Amino acid sequence: MPEGDTIYRAARTLHAALSGQRIERFESVLAQLTQVDANAPIAGRLVERVEARGKHLLMWLSPEPSPVHGGGSLVLRTHMRMHGSWHIYRPAERWQRPRHEMRIVIETAPYVAVAFAVPVAEFIDARTIERAGPVAELGPDVLSDTFDAAAAVARLQTRGDLEIAEALLDQRAIAGIGNVFKSEILFAARVNPFTPVQALDAAALTRIVAIAARQMRANVSDAATGGRTTTNRLDPSARLWVYSRRGLPCRRCGTPIQRAKHGADMRSTYWCERCQPRGT
């Protein structure tokens, strides 16, 4: 599943390709989008900017140029969930995913942006997106330039009954972390993933949040050109500390890495019993 770093990179690429461009053609197979297009046409608007908020990708569109309709600014919000992705193509370039997976096409003169298999897509009035709905409810975004670590710690502290591994996935507490980074962050912090948040003091939570910001930022920096890494190693077999390494030796102590599926969605958590014993 794409995590905050993947969405951040996708937004940066889309922004570089599309910002300031006029939309020449809009196409979608999603009724909730085509209905808006019928009432307040998308073609003719400018793409003002594209940004990531947590795991949401937001494309800000200018008001309609035509005074006939007078539609105001809109935001196209998409969420990739498990299999969705945005691609950028030159006009007439062959797509890398099949046509039947197409959900949205935004065509400008230099580039065509195609959303494949996105399960969540909606147009939102730009005036209301910050006031209500999933974007407004997000906790501090770990990849934002204005990330407020203290606020993230405070929000985590309100989820005292949750295991820390679950709390780090709660996008209303801290936004952007997904299942891979969750395990990697807790290994680096030497905290057992099943520790209730209320058993961790403010210093421990502050350290976890700092590691989260450091690991995720490292994966969106200009220097991060290869695949995702938390170990700062580029060798594909050595990029992660624990994620997807069940039974393999811990990179610190050699103990076999454990895996458990838990939480509401039965997501996999990986940890080292020796480096992250229960009660830490």
Ligand SMILES: [Zn+2]
């Ligand atoms: Zn270990």
